[in-house]
Amino acid sequence: MRVARVAYAGAVHAGVPHSLAGGRTGVRLTDGRVLPEEEVVWLPPLEAGTVIALGLNYAERARELAFDKPQEPLVFLKGPGTLIGHRGATRRPADVKFMHYECELAVVIGRTARGVRRAEALGYVAGYTIANDYAVRDYLENWYRPNLRVKNRDGATALGPWLVDAAEVGDPGNLALRTRVNGKLTQQGNTRNMITDVPGLIEYLSGFMTLSAGDLILTGTPEGVSNVEVGDEVVCEIDGLGSLCNTIVADGVFGR
C-alpha cells in the first residue's frame, strides 16, 4: 500500500498510484477521480511530527568529507516549514556557490517508541518515503554544525511522493538509492552501507527521547552530492519507494 497526500480542486485528498494510458503515472483520489501526476499539487505524504535527520551516516560519505566514524550518530532536527512535496520547487540563493541535494531514506514512525531494542525496532515503523534534504554549504559554520541556516531552509526538504507501508518494503537495509540531475546519474548508494542502520537509529534515538507516530527519521545520504543550479531538475529514487522530483528555482520567484 502506498498513499500520497495531494491538493486538487480546492481540497486535500489521499491518493494512490494509478497507471494511465501510455505508461504515464497517475493518481487516484479517494473519491474516485483519476488524474495525471502533473495535475495535482503533491504535499508531503504525511503531516510530520518531529523531523530528525542524520549526518555522516554512510561510510563512504564520511570519507568524502574526511571525517572519522562519528562517536555517536550525528543527529539534528528540522522544523515543519522546511518540508515540501513531490514536484515542488526549492530556492537557490543567488549568492551561494555550493548547494547540493541529499537523497535519503525517510523512516516514518508508526507508534510510540521509547527504549526500543534493535531486534524489535522495525515493528515501530509505519512506512518509508524518500527525502531530498538540500544543504547550502556556503552557510556551514562550526557551531552546531550543520546549523539551521544550512539544513532548515524554507522548502528545502522535499518528501514523497508516497508513504509506502513498511510491510511492502520489508528490509530497509538493502535498498538502492540514486539521484539524477537533468537525467544524468550523479549519486548512487545502498542503504546497506549506513553506519547506523534503521533498527540501530530507532534504538539509539528512542534511548533518550520518545518517538511518536508521525515522527520522521531522515537517515543520511551516500557519497556523490554535487552542486545544483537554477533550472535543474533533481530526481531522487529509492528502490521500491518511487521517484521524488524537485526543481531548483531562483530568488526572483520569491520576489527577492
Next chain:
Amino acid sequence: MTVISPVAVPMDVPPYRLSGSVYGALLNHRSALDALGTRVDDAPYRGAPRAPVLYIKPRNTLAVSGAPVRVPPDAPELEVGACLGLVLGRAAARLAEEEALEYVAGYLLVNDVSVPQASWYRPATSAQARDGFCPLGPRVVPRAALADPAALTLKVFVDGALRQSARCADLVRPAARLLAEVSEFMTLAAGDVLALGAAFPAPRVRAGQVVRIEADGIGCLENPFVAEAA
C-alpha cells in the same frame, strides 16, 4: 503545516496558542559568548559564529510549569537554560528589524534544560531533546502588556536560593534582530516559540531540587527535578 498542541499553556487561544515548534538561539547572551573568550578562534570552531546558532526543542521535550523534569541516570546534573521566549502571532518571513516585534503575540519563559555539553561543535540532540526537557510558560503574556522586554531580568532560583540573574538587555542579538535574521531563511508560523538565549554559567541542578524561573510581569515557571527510574 503541522499543528500540535502538546503544551496546555494557559491562554491557549489564538494568537497565543502554541504550534508546538520551539526554536532557540544558542550563545545569544553576551555572558555565554564572553565565557568562550578567545576559544572561539580555536579548533574546531575557527571563528566566532556569524549567523544565529539555532536549535530545536522537539515535541517530546515540551512541558508545563509544575511538570517534573526527569534527571537521567547517565547525567547526575542538568543545566538550566533560562530564556525569554517570543510567541509568534502570525507567519513571519523576511522581517525587517524595525517591524519584527509587530509579529510577536506575546512572551513566556522557557527552561531549555540540557545535559551539560562539552562542545558546541555538533548539535547536541541527545543532550537537549530528552523527554520533558523544555518546560515553558506559565502563560503567554500579550506583547502589549510588557512595555520593554529588554528591561526584564530573568531570575533562577534553585530550592529558593537565587542562582542566576540574567538581563535581557545583554543579548548579542536582541529580539527584533534575531527575528529578522532567522526569518531571512525560515518562515516562523503563528504559535512558534523562539527562545532568545540563556546566560552563562547555567545553574546546575540534581534530582530532588526545584527550579523556579521568574521575571517581573511574566510570572514563575517552576519545575521539580526528579530521578528517572532506571
